[in-house]
Amino acid sequence: xxxxxxxxxxxxxxxxxxxxxxxxxxxxxxxxxxxxxxxxxxxxxxxxxxxxxxxxxxxxxxxxxxxxxxxxxxxxxxxxxxxxxxxxxxxxxxxxxxxxxxxxxxxxxxxxxxxxxxxxxxxxxxxxxxxxxxxxxxxxxxxxxxxxxxxxxxxxxxxxxxxxxxxxxxxxxxxxxxxxxxxxxxxxxxxxxxx
Numbered sequence: 001x002x003x004x005x006x007x008x009x010x011x012x013x014x015x016x017x018x019x020x021x022x023x024x025x026x027x028x029x030x031x032x033x034x035x036x037x038x039x040x041x042x043x044x045x046x047x048x049x050x051x052x053x054x055x056x057x058x059x060x061x062x063x064x065x066x067x068x069x070x071x072x073x074x075x076x077x078x079x080x081x082x083x084x085x086x087x088x089x090x091x092x093x094x095x096x097x098x099x100x101x102x103x104x105x106x107x108x109x110x111x112x113x114x115x116x117x118x119x120x121x122x123x124x125x126x127x128x129x130x131x132x133x134x135x136x137x138x139x140x141x142x143x144x145x146x147x148x149x150x151x152x153x154x155x156x157x158x159x160x161x162x163x164x165x166x167x168x169x170x171x172x173x174x175x176x177x178x179x180x181x182x183x184x185x186x187x188x189x190x191x192x193x194x195x
Contacts, residue, residue: 013042038089049194056193075097122150154191
């Protein structure tokens with residue numbers, strides 16, 4: 001007997017749902033969905049300035065990846081990858097994620113494959129989610145760096161793992177991560193694209 005797939009839409013914002021059910025749900029088009037501590041979070045499609053920051057990030061990162069083929073196993077968006085935290089009943093879809101090691105399961109790795117670097121662009125109204133909730137989730141998951149790109153403040157906050165905590169780095173002109181040797185992220189350019 002075939003089971004009916006659970007559907008989620010904007011009306012489900014704030015609804016409690018177990019991760020197992022959410023992970024198999026189909027979302028209504030035109031929205032982005034995450035599960036945060038067992039609660040469905042529905043957000044609109046990001047605005048153009050948000051998308052332009054990501055476009056500029058890709059312009060800076062993808063040429064480096066192309067010339068350092070063995071450095072990154074996978075670089076993708078929240079439509080292409082997911083971070084699941086069963087103990088926290090949480091599922092996150094990052095704006096961008098870098099995986100430096102091969103997937104433990106080539107077909108469905110999302111329950112065990114932890115990104116080394118997570119990237120989020122802060123949307124107006126999403127500050128608490130990006131600066132606090134995701135910070136805690138990504139630290140708990142074992143993410144090694146978390147880059148927060150904030151178009152409203154034109155600032156980048158890099159959280160670098162140090163044991164069981166994050167150290168804050170606030171680059172203003174350039175950022176070079178030890179995880180991607182040779183990549184030099186040009187901070188002002190990220191936000192100029194959004195204007």
